[in-house]
Amino acid sequence: xxxxxxxxxxxxxxxxxxxxxxxxxxxxxxxxxxxxxxxxxxxxxxxxxxxxxxxxxxxxxxxxxxxxxxxxxxxxxxxxxxxxxxxxxxxxxxxxxxxxxxxxxxxxxxxxxxxxxxxxxxxxxxxxxxxxxxxxxxxxxxxxxxxxxxxxxxxxxxxxxxxxxxxxxxxxxxxxxxxxxxxxxxxxxxxxxxxxxxxxxxxxxxxxxxxxxxxxxxxxxxxxxx
Numbered sequence: 001x002x003x004x005x006x007x008x009x010x011x012x013x014x015x016x017x018x019x020x021x022x023x024x025x026x027x028x029x030x031x032x033x034x035x036x037x038x039x040x041x042x043x044x045x046x047x048x049x050x051x052x053x054x055x056x057x058x059x060x061x062x063x064x065x066x067x068x069x070x071x072x073x074x075x076x077x078x079x080x081x082x083x084x085x086x087x088x089x090x091x092x093x094x095x096x097x098x099x100x101x102x103x104x105x106x107x108x109x110x111x112x113x114x115x116x117x118x119x120x121x122x123x124x125x126x127x128x129x130x131x132x133x134x135x136x137x138x139x140x141x142x143x144x145x146x147x148x149x150x151x152x153x154x155x156x157x158x159x160x161x162x163x164x165x166x167x168x169x170x171x172x173x174x175x176x177x178x179x180x181x182x183x184x185x186x187x188x189x190x191x192x193x194x195x196x197x198x199x200x201x202x203x204x205x206x207x208x209x210x211x212x213x214x215x216x217x218x219x220x221x222x223x224x225x226x
Contacts, residue, residue, distance in 0.1 A: 010180030017173040024166025031159040033090040036100060038162060040081025043107060047075040063122055070114045077103045092155075100155055101148025105141050112138035 027034045051071055058064045081103065084096045092100075115134040118124040147154055 010177035010184060013173040013177035013180065017170040017177065020166045020170040020173070024163040024170070027159055027162045027166065030090045032092040032097065032155050033085045033088070035085075035155045035158050035162065036081050036092060036096070037085025039100075039104065039158070040078045040083075040085055043074055043078030043081065047071045047078060060122055063118055063124070066114055066117070070110050073110065074107055077107055097153075097155060098148065098151075101144055104154070105145040105148065108137040108144070109141035112141065 027038075051068075054067055054071075055064050058067065081100075084092055084100075088096065091097075112134045115126075115130075116138070119126060119131075144154060
């Protein structure tokens with residue numbers, strides 16, 4: 001009998017869905033510190049993981065220097081955001097609420113400007129998705145800066161976006177896990193069916209023979225000796 005292979009990935013997906021829902025709700029309850037910490041961690045990860053592959057693949061020394069300077073400043077911004085999010089508590093002091101908008105603006109504009117400088121002045125090749133993403137960074141930077149100057153609550157807006165993203169991710173993982181669970185149950189059903197068939201094969205039913213009717217005895221003729 002072939003051994004059934006069961007996939008338990010649906011369990012992990014359901015656990016991750018629960019974590020995402022909890023994270024989204026906690027984001028709204030502790031909005032300022034969590035938005036600060038989440039953004040800071042995202043900036044740090046984006047900076048650190050780019051260093052080696054980026055510097056190895058850029059052909060010109062000037063480009064490597066420019067990108068390295070950008071990464072260093074982005075890492076500093078990310079570390080500062082993490083410090084505010086993890087150590088200053090909730091609510092975040094008013095000064096840092098305002099500074100959040102300026103730091104986010106710097107990150108977006110720095111990434112966009114360095115990218116387009118690489119394209120225009122150093123003839124770097126690119127792909128459409130990357131181009132439009134950095135164009136969006138250039139467009140968002142001035143918008144966030146303007147809202148920050150006007151005193152708008154950017155952190156609250158991002159808190160709602162994180163909540164929506166968390167719930168959306170949880171729904172996706174939940175349905176994906178549901179599909180995996182259905183396949184798991186189907187394989188489990190097949191396994192039980194195979195066991196039943198094997199049992200029937202090993203223990204065949206023996207039909208009992210019905211008793212045969214008794215045949216009438218043939219009367220033998222008596223032989224007389226004279």
